[in-house]
Every structure is written in C-alpha cells, then in structure tokens.
Amino acid sequence: MAYEVEGELPTIGYAATRPSIEIANGAGDFFSQTEPFPSPPAFLAWMGRELPFFFTPHIEGSLLTLAPGRAEIHVDIVSAAFYLLSGWQEYFSNKRDQHGRFPFSASVQDFFGFVEVPVVNYYFDVLRVAVEHVTGQPLRPRRWVADAPFATFVTHDIDNLYSAWKEPAKEALRRRNWLGFGQQLWRRWTRPDAWDNLKQVGEEVARYGAKSAFFFLGSHRPSETGTPNADYRINAGDIKQQIRLLRDWGNEIAVHGSIGTSDFDLALTLEHLALLEVLELMPEAREVCGNRFHYLRWEPRHTPFALETTGFEYDSTLGFAEHFGFRHSYCHPFHPYDFANNRPCGFLEIPLNLMDATLHHPRYLQLAPDEILPAVEPMLREIERFGGVFTLLWHNENFDPANTVNGPREFHRIMAYLRSRQTAFLTGRAICEMVK
Ligand SMILES: [Zn+2]
Numbered sequence: 001m002a003y004e005v006e007g008e009l010p011t012i013g014y015a016a017t018r019p020s021i022e023i024a025n026g027a028g029d030f031f032s033q034t035e036p037f038p039s040p041p042a043f044l045a046w047m048g049r050e051l052p053f054f055f056t057p058h059i060e061g062s063l064l065t066l067a068p069g070r071a072e073i074h075v076d077i078v079s080a081a082f083y084l085l086s087g088w089q090e091y092f093s094n095k096r097d098q099h100g101r102f103p104f105s106a107s108v109q110d111f112f113g114f115v116e117v118p119v120v121n122y123y124f125d126v127l128r129v130a131v132e133h134v135t136g137q138p139l140r141p142r143r144w145v146a147d148a149p150f151a152t153f154v155t156h157d158i159d160n161l162y163s164a165w166k167e168p169a170k171e172a173l174r175r176r177n178w179l180g181f182g183q184q185l186w187r188r189w190t191r192p193d194a195w196d197n198l199k200q201v202g203e204e205v206a207r208y209g210a211k212s213a214f215f216f217l218g219s220h221r222p223s224e225t226g227t228p229n230a231d232y233r234i235n236a237g238d239i240k241q242q243i244r245l246l247r248d249w250g251n252e253i254a255v256h257g258s259i260g261t262s263d264f265d266l267a268l269t270l271e272h273l274a275l276l277e278v279l280e281l282m283p284e285a286r287e288v289c290g291n292r293f294h295y296l297r298w299e300p301r302h303t304p305f306a307l308e309t310t311g312f313e314y315d316s317t318l319g320f321a322e323h324f325g326f327r328h329s330y331c332h333p334f335h336p337y338d339f340a341n342n343r344p345c346g347f348l349e350i351p352l353n354l355m356d357a358t359l360h361h362p363r364y365l366q367l368a369p370d371e372i373l374p375a376v377e378p379m380l381r382e383i384e385r386f387g388g389v390f391t392l393l394w395h396n397e398n399f400d401p402a403n404t405v406n407g408p409r410e411f412h413r414i415m416a417y418l419r420s421r422q423t424a425f426l427t428g429r430a431i432c433e434m435v436k
Contacts, residue, residue: 024059053123080120115325141386144389150386151424158395160232201214264306291312314428333351354391377417
C-alpha cells in the first residue's frame with residue numbers, strides 16, 4: 001500500500017523459509033506473551049539519521065548486506081513494524097488517562113523520543129533498498145494525485161455551535177464584571193453565536209481548492225461522567241439544512257462518535273444511522289463511511305470491533321492528544337490489527353497527525369502562534385518524504401477570530417505552507433477509494 005508495486009515481489013522472510021530477502025529474527029517469544037513493552041531499541045543510522053530499531057540482535061557493521069540476487073537485513077524490521085503498527089503497547093498496557101485514553105507519557109514514542117518520526121516508513125525504506133537490489137527495478141512510493149508529493153486530509157470535529165459566549169460570560173462573572181456579563185448575555189440572545197460558523201468554515205477551506213470532512217456528534221447528552229457531547233442536535237431543522245449544504249458543496253460528512261460509542265457498537269451504529277437519515281440516505285449508502293471519536297477516545301480492546309460492526313470504511317482517531325506526530329509511527333493509512341481474531345481489521349485507519357487543541361492547552365503544548373509552523377514543519381517534511389497523508393483537525397470553534405492562539409490565522413498559516421508544498425487535498429472517502 002505504501003509503494004507502487006509492479007510485477008512480482010521477491011520472497012521476504014526469516015532464514016527458515018530461505019527467502020531472497022532474509023530478515024534477522026529478533027523477537028524471540030515476545031509476541032506469545034502479554035508484555036506491553038519490549039527491550040529498549042538499538043539506535044542505528046539509516047538515511048543519515050539515528051532511528052530506533054526494536055527487536056534487534058547485537059549487530060556490527062551495516063543494517064543491510066547485498067549479494068548477487070539476494071539481501072540480508074540484520075535488524076528485525078518485521079517484528080518492529082508489527083509492534084508499532086498494531087498498537088501492541090496500547091492493547092497490553094493498562095494505563096489510561098481521565099478520558100480513558102492510552103496516555104502519550106506511557107508510550108515508547110515519548111520514552112525514546114520519536115513521536116515526530118514515522119519510523120515504520122524508515123523500516124520499509126530498508127526493505128525498499130533490498131527489493132530494488134534483488135529485482136533491479138526501482139520501487140516508487142505511492143502517488144495520491146498525479147504530481148502531488150503527498151496528500152492532506154483536512155477535518156473538523158463539530159462539538160459546539162452555540163457556546164462561544166459561555167467562556168467570556170463566565171470570566172465576567174468571576175471578575176464580578178456585571179456590565180460585561182450583561183453584554184455577553186445580550187449578544188447570546190440577539191446575535192448568532194461566533195461558533196455557529198459551518199458555512200464560513202467550508203468557505204475558508206474552499207479558498208485552497210480543498211474539500212474537508214465534517215465530523216458530527218450524534219448525541220447532545222453529556223456522558224455518565226459528565227463529559228460534554230454536542231451542544232446541538234443533528235436532527236434540528238436548521239442543522240440538517242447546514243449539513244446538507246456542506247455535502248452539496250462537495251465536503252464529506254462523517255460521524256464523530258460521542259462518548260461511550262467507542263466501547264459500544266450498538267450506540268455507534270445508531271449514530272451512524274441518524275446521520276444517514278439527516279442526509280436522507282439508505283443504510284447501505286457508502287456516502288457516510290468515516291468516523292472519529294470525540295475526545296479521541298479509543299479503547300483498543302473494544303473500539304475496532306465497534307467500527308467493524310457498524311461497517312465504517314475508515315476511522316481517523318489515532319493520534320495523541322498531547323503531542324502531534326505519529327501514534328503508530330507511520331504516515332500512511334493502514335489496517336489496524338484485530339488482536340481478538342489475529343487478522344487485519346477491515347477498515348482503514350487514516351491516522352490523525354495534528355489537532356488544533358494540542359498546540360495550546362493547559363495539559364498539552366503551550367506554543368506561541370509564531371512557534372507553531374516551525375514546530376510542526378519537521379513532521380510535515382517526514383510525510384512529504386514518504387508520500388504519506390497529513391491529517392489535520394481544526395475544530396469549527398477555532399475559526400472564531402477571537403481565538404488568536406490556535407485560531408483561524410494559525411490554521412491559514414499551516415494551509416498556506418501545505419499549498420506551497422503542492423500537497424493534494426483529499427477527503428477520507430477519496431483516500432479509501434484510492435487505497436482499494
Ligand atoms: Zn469532539
């Protein structure tokens with residue numbers, strides 16, 4: 001899926017299968033146990049940089065030896081790639097944060113400092129050199145659209161449409177600023193809310209010739225623990241109209257699974273059906289085929305099952321809320337691993353790389369506006385290097401001009417950079433079509 005393969009690939013495997021590309025076997029019995037973390041990786045150089053290689057026996061000299069018609073890879077890139085892509089650490093670790101998520105601080109990416117590096121793509125690059133040597137043919141990275149070096153998937157989670165007035169009003173109350181409080185209430189009743197801006201979001205993204213995906217919450221009730229879901233109802237008349245308008249403009253409409261749906265397939269299916277109804281589509285229609293969970297909730301022991309049961313073609317939840325980068329150390333879409341049935345999941349994961357809230361939040365990063373692009377540019381260069389997909393999440397609330405920290409200006413700076421790099425803007429549904 002990451003390369004354009006023409007013709008037969010050479011055989012690749014461990015020594016016992018006598019393949020033409022032989023890979024060192026370094027995992028021992030790790031995968032028959034339930035330890036979340038393997039021994040620390042060896043740091044070895046590839047493409048001019050030091051990278052972590054898990055399951056690597058002690059090696060001297062280079063990673064790779066080439067001989068006529070065959071190649072030997074002296075690091076176990078198969079085990080290391082499987083460990084990271086499958087999300088093994090999350091499945092077998094019991095660490096979860098207050099929102100039930102596997103925390104970044106518990107991850108190997110944080111511990112060994114490689115969250116901004118798609119190391120699995122580098123592992124595959126070692127394999128690419130071996131394949132090119134054995135076949136004598138170049139192996140080119142997948143191209144998404146003609147000459148575009150990489151793709152960008154712009155997304156918006158729609159949590160709130162009517163709550164822009166709440167924070168300033170609360171702040172005025174705290175300061176006992178009665179006039180200010182009264183002004184906020186007055187605005188609340190006389191003017192549209194600053195976050196009631198779906199049309200504006202669609203227009204701002206269209207300036208780049210892009211279409212984006214809008215993820216709508218199916219529940220307006222807070223969760224049992226009090227975590228808020230939507231402040232709107234998707235089946236209210238004016239909301240329905242706006243969702244249909246966005247769709248008619250060519251944007252993608254997708255499900256933003258509310259709190260609880262990542263553990264419970266029936267609840268997720270009902271939210272999917274409710275959104276289909278808003279668009280007057282039959283249940284078998286493929287038009288609403290994507291999901292991202294609210295609060296990036298993902299419980300590896302249940303969530304893949306809920307997504308498969310509902311029949312989604314893709315999910316785009318898997319990024320760390322605390323840090324931008326690569327939660328599964330990979331910058332292409334991939335099929336997550338189904339641990340219960342020992343097979344790949346049927347749906348595609350289009351990993352989330354950057355969420356607006358991550359950039360400036362009391363518990364996440366606290367970047368100044370001018371620090372944002374320099375901070376994320378190395379990650380974007382990695383995606384470009386491997387022809388991957390950059391998934392960006394910018395909430396509609398952060399198109400409010402009152403937000404000067406991670407607001408519209410910061411969004412447009414990132415978009416202008418992406419355009420200058422000639423990215424192809426694609427929706428999740430288009431990405432699924434291309435991968436098929
Ligand atoms: Zn959300």
